[in-house]
Amino acid sequence: MSTTLLDKVKTIKTLNNIAGSGLNVFKKENFIIDNDSENPDAIVVRSYNMHAIDFGDKLKAIARAGAGVNNIPVEKCTEQGIVVFNTPGANANAVKEMVLTSLMASSRNLFDGVAWAKNLKDEGEQIPKLVEAGKKQFVGKEIKGKTLGVIGLGAIGALVANDALDLDMDVIGFDPFISVDTAWNLSRNVQRAMTLEQLFAESDYITVHVPLTNDTKGMFNKEAFSIMKEGVQILNFSRGELVNEIDMAVALENGEVGRYITDFPNENVLKMKNIIPVPHLGASTQESEENCAIMAARQVKDYLETGNIKNSVNFPNVYLPYTGKQRVAAFHKNVPNMVGQITMAISGYSLNIADMVNRSRGEYAYTMIDIDNEVEGDIIPSLEAKIREIEGIVTTRVL
Ligand SMILES: NC(=O)c1ccc[n+]([C@@H]2O[C@H](COP(=O)([O-])OP(=O)(O)OC[C@H]3O[C@@H](n4cnc5c(N)ncnc54)[C@H](O)[C@@H]3O)[C@@H](O)[C@H]2O)c1
Numbered sequence: 077m078s079t080t081l082l083d084k085v086k087t088i089k090t091l092n093n094i095a096g097s098g099l100n101v102f103k104k105e106n107f108i109i110d111n112d113s114e115n116p117d118a119i120v121v122r123s124y125n126m127h128a129i130d131f132g133d134k135l136k137a138i139a140r141a142g143a144g145v146n147n148i149p150v151e152k153c154t155e156q157g158i159v160v161f162n163t164p165g166a167n168a169n170a171v172k173e174m175v176l177t178s179l180m181a182s183s184r185n186l187f188d189g190v191a192w193a194k195n196l197k198d199e200g201e202q203i204p205k206l207v208e209a210g211k212k213q214f215v216g217k218e219i220k221g222k223t224l225g226v227i228g229l230g231a232i233g234a235l236v237a238n239d240a241l242d243l244d245m246d247v248i249g250f251d252p253f254i255s256v257d258t259a260w261n262l263s264r265n266v267q268r269a270m271t272l273e274q275l276f277a278e279s280d281y282i283t284v285h286v287p288l289t290n291d292t293k294g295m296f297n298k299e300a301f302s303i304m305k306e307g308v309q310i311l312n313f314s315r316g317e318l319v320n321e322i323d324m325a326v327a328l329e330n331g332e333v334g335r336y337i338t339d340f341p342n343e344n345v346l347k348m349k350n351i352i353p354v355p356h357l358g359a360s361t362q363e364s365e366e367n368c369a370i371m372a373a374r375q376v377k378d379y380l381e382t383g384n385i386k387n388s389v390n391f392p393n394v395y396l397p398y399t400g401k402q403r404v405a406a407f408h409k410n411v412p413n414m415v416g417q418i419t420m421a422i423s424g425y426s427l428n429i430a431d432m433v434n435r436s437r438g439e440y441a442y443t444m445i446d447i448d449n450e451v452e453g454d455i456i457p458s459l460e461a462k463i464r465e466i467e468g469i470v471t472t473r474v475l
């Protein structure tokens with residue numbers, strides 16, 4: 077077998093604490109984990125903010141061990157031919173459990189009550205009496221029969237909606253882009269809100285499970301609060317920037333919003349009244365961290381070794397069974413005759429094509445071509461260079 081990129085050891089860098097079971101996916105003979113590397117082949121990351129960092133020229137993939145990719149400059153990655161992966165659903169159960177825990181604990185004033193009880197520690201024998209006298213300040217509300225509005229019915233939102241029904245809540249959901257898979261898994265007892273305004277107006281509790289995008293940024297603002305029921309409780313385990321902080325502070329102050337439970341505390345949030353700040357714990361369970369790390373690592377390993385792409389947020393998902401023969405993988409502009417030009421370059425080396433796949437996503441496309449005959453090692457750099465000369469090619473590899 078000729079010398080190929082497969083023979084070269086790939087460097088993986090992690091930018092957050094990634095579960096060991098995930099890193100074990102990278103077998104020692106083919107990969108090294110080097111967190112000091114300035115030029116890794118791939119990066120595995122959680123919430124680390126990557127917007128300001130420089131990428132080395134070898135970087136081929138970034139895997140977000142988790143859902144939200146707003147910490148990654150996805151557009152820049154696409155322009156540079158770097159695949160960005162995430163791990164859909166891998167931490168959804170952890171977040172669902174945290175949302176329902178917080179919903180019930182908040183509704184029963186549990187956080188305040190527990191903090192108050194802890195403060196009685198120096199009161200000696202008086203404690204039981206003080207407890208009985210003081211408990212009236214923490215009288216809560218049961219969630220049974222109340223309406224929960226769920227915005228975003230993806231991996232997390234659908235789980236929350238279904239389980240809230242089992243807790244005897246009425247559930248109303250809003251998601252104009254709901255996937256077919258999620259729709260199949262969603263209980264038919266979840267009512268469909270036709271507009272966001274309808275959900276705002278009908279809910280006693282609102283939980284949001286959408287990605288942070290230009291469209292969703294600031295969706296909780298003074299117009300939204302003015303439609304909601306007085307004293308509504310809002311849970312935000314998605315991203316802090318979905319909420320306009322100035323408007324939220326006012327709404328909490330004047331009682332329009334009764335409580336704001338958020339996984340994203342910051343300086344402004346912590347100064348607000350009736351706030352329940354959670355230190356970004358939504359996905360922080362051993363199970364979820366392992367699920368995410370293993371899924372992220374497998375996707376990166378598969379891409380580096382075979383060119384196949386699963387769960388990318390910027391490249392098309394592409395699969396061609398890997399036979400171990402030489403494979404050309406090219407990421408290019410989605411314009412006419414790219415495949416024709418790539419195959420022409422390959423045939424210029426008297427190589428025969430065995431199989432191929434081409435998938436597009438918006439302005440870009442990804443092509444993989446398997447070659448029937450063995451390619452001499454010294455031809456590979458020249459073939460890669462020839463393909464790179466084609467106008468519209470962003471990156472190419474011969475695997
Ligand atoms: N707190 C945490 O630790 C934690 C953990 C995981 C995810 N998250 C956050 O939660 C978000 C959702 O995660 P997920 O795994 O459910 O993602 P997902 O992609 O499975 O679901 C997101 C859903 O939002 C819907 N959506 C998009 N824009 C919308 C809009 N404008 N209005 C209504 N619905 C809209 C989509 O159609 C999709 O169904 C992530 O993007 C991330 O920001 C936080």
Ligand SMILES: O=C(O)[C@H](O)COP(=O)(O)O
Nearest residue numbers: 122123141142143144359
């Ligand atoms: O988007 C996500 O998956 C969550 O916000 C989890 O973030 P974490 O991996 O930093 O806990």
